[in-house]
Amino acid sequence: MLNFTVRRIVLVMLVALTVSVIAFFLVRLSGDLATALAGEDANAQEIADIKKIYGLDRPLIVQYADWLLSALRGDFGASLYFPETVGELVAMRLPTTLLLAFSGLVVSLLIGIPFGVIAALKPDSWVDRISMSIAVAGQAIPTFWMGLMLMVLFGLILRLTPISGDESWQHFILPAFTLGYYSTPPIMRLTRSGMLEVLSADYIRTAYAKGLKPLRVLFKHALRNAVIPVVALASVQFGHMLSGAIVIESVFAMQGIGYLAWESILRNDIAVIQAILLIVCLFYVGLTFISDLLNAWLDPRIRVS
């Protein structure tokens, strides 16, 4: 296990490094930073001065190294539009996104696990088929449209929830549901197959045979074992939600990093885009790493290959 962990850490570092290269060059190719800084109607001399001041006349590799080293210290440079530094901006906006992604995850687990368990208890029953069909059909609905429709229904017609913004916990209900809904089918499916496997295992039969109450067997013995892979999956899904937040936040006008990223892309605010791209990618890498470790801990076969 130690060996596996060390190998994985090396891999994760390499991936993170590659991703940082991509994040830097992808965005740097998108626009001329000096022109953006100097303004549209700057003359050549002004642009050249700006290049000198910000060190943009140096080779790209040097600039990249400089950027990465500062980023590691939390210094992501200055935004073109906001008075705050990029580091401060991201720190200000990140909690909203994390909260949104977390509540989305809670929603998908709250729907996915119970229905997965019920489906596993009665495989191929109507509950199983219908819950799976609804979940799968829901995948066809575009997230942003689902968000808008929920907004119309619950915010405008029924007036049960706030329409947009992120001031109170009520504001998170619709976005969290919209976001969480899309991770429900994989969680449901994994819970179902995990439960099916565990329920047919010998120790569960033994538990029943010992005369333990069925519900106790279900929760204490079966679910506990079936749920660990689901936790591993949930960690990957959390990463997807951070990325999905960009659409949801712009639909519900929530001031998270997704919204910030969108605004910054539209404004070509390079330093902000780079920072968010790097941070979200690092979250992704980290969460996948956790999921891999969990799976490897569960299934020793993975460690060897």
Add this chain to the structure above:
Amino acid sequence: MTPILETVDLECSFWISTGMFSPKKTLAAVNGVSVQLLKGQVLGLVGESGCGKSTLAKMLLGLQKPTKGNILFDGQPFERLSQFERAARVQPIFQDPYSSLNPRKTIFEIITLPLSVHKVGTSRDWLQKAREMMDLCGLASRYLNSYPSQLSGGQRQRVAIARALVMKPEVVICDEPTSALDVSVQSQILNLLMDLKNELGLTYLLISHNLAVVEHLADRVAVMYFGEIVENEDTEQLFNKPNHEYTKKLLNSVLVPDPSRFARSV
């Protein structure tokens, strides 16, 4: 008589990584093997699974590079021949006819693949050739456009044999040619192999764990144990007077249908 195919101190070892910090170890799947195949004869190769029989077969087919030693074909070093030339001389028949035939190809395509790869003749010749080979291997030519899934295990193995022989090779490596088949079909395939051998003057390396089969078909038998040949004798000699401890164990571990030998070995 000079051997048609010969190995000299053949060795093949694999690196096994046991962990990032532990030193790498080598595992010798085949370790210093020297065997000779005499023209027109059958060399039986027996041993338990994992003893290196299949690795040896792979090297003889050019599918695996030896780490040490030589393979000589008609006294010539094998590696001087291209895979093309090797293929025309040595062909395999695999154990599992369910895995050795591409399920997406027709019998015609399978049998004539060697011809098309080696660009022998035209497609009209191929049809003629395919019919000929099927006839030779006891397959009705109506299966020409069938897919392997429409054939029985025995029929599939006949297709595999037809494919192996279509280029008229001199040596055929039969890797457990009947062990995946029903008992009733096994003898038919073995008989076919022996008939073809006599008719076409083939040389066989017969790999098997079925000692009865080897005893009946092989002229000589080599016993392989942990990558090494521990005994290499005339068949009769080996079965009647095994020298090596392992060979004795191997012979004793099978139920012998011949009670007289059972009496002798006790």
Add this chain to the structure above:
Amino acid sequence: MNDISADHPKLDPDNALRSNLTKHLFRRISAHNSILIGGGVLGAIVLMALFAPLLAPHDPFSQDLSRRLLPPFWMEDNNPKHILGTDNLGRDYLSRLIYGAQISLMIGVCTAIISGIIGSALGITAGYFGGRIDAVITFIITTRLSMPIVLVALAVVALVGGSLHAVILVLGFLLWDRYAVVMRSATQQARNMDYVSAARAIGCPTWRVVLSEIFPNVVNNLIVIATFEVAHAILLEASLSFLGLGVQPPDPSWGLMIAEGKEFLLFDPWVITIPGIALSILVLAVNMLGDGIRDVSAPENRN
């Protein structure tokens, strides 16, 4: 003692076989149904897109500001000339919807082809050669998987400028991961089959082994993934266009139509409802077709 099954009805082989057969049969039937329904709906949408110039009652681009936001047929004050009403610039909504199908289908199919070529080339190479090549390609896949698609796509589209071609290229170069992962493991399985050894023993050159022995045996997976990736790409294009960084106005992308209707959400929610339903139906049809093909080609993979 002879009849063990008498005490354990569940172990009765006949019974088990029968229930298995019923289950199997049910799956087959439901798979065929989803192919029929999904394929049928998809076929209708494809025909609609192909014959858009004949079917559309109006020019999807011609504006008429005096006829802005006319309601669709089920609401009061509708105009029978505009069955689905008009948008905020007075363009016929039905015509825009019909032409919009062209964009969604074009994006879905082209993206799936580009990403399919990239992904299967990588996956088959990794699976066939193994070793270091596999390690490098696996690393590329891992790196790709650790990049959030929407964010990267937005950034890149912003870089090259939003357009139909840009979206197709960007999504094509991003959505190859599933092909690569699946094709890699399918190839790993296929390359261990004896028919591959047989072909190599014949002297078959590597390219030919890959193309004629491996590829035909892994291509099933490709078709199934391709359908799912078509759906995925259609949804992503809609998201990008909704965020203003995909297909640009005045093209009638369904995602863009929803974005343009967003400000009228309060009083005219049908403006966003109609293209949203169209999108959902299209994606659902593609998904059903994919599910069906998967179940028919390999019923054991269902769960």
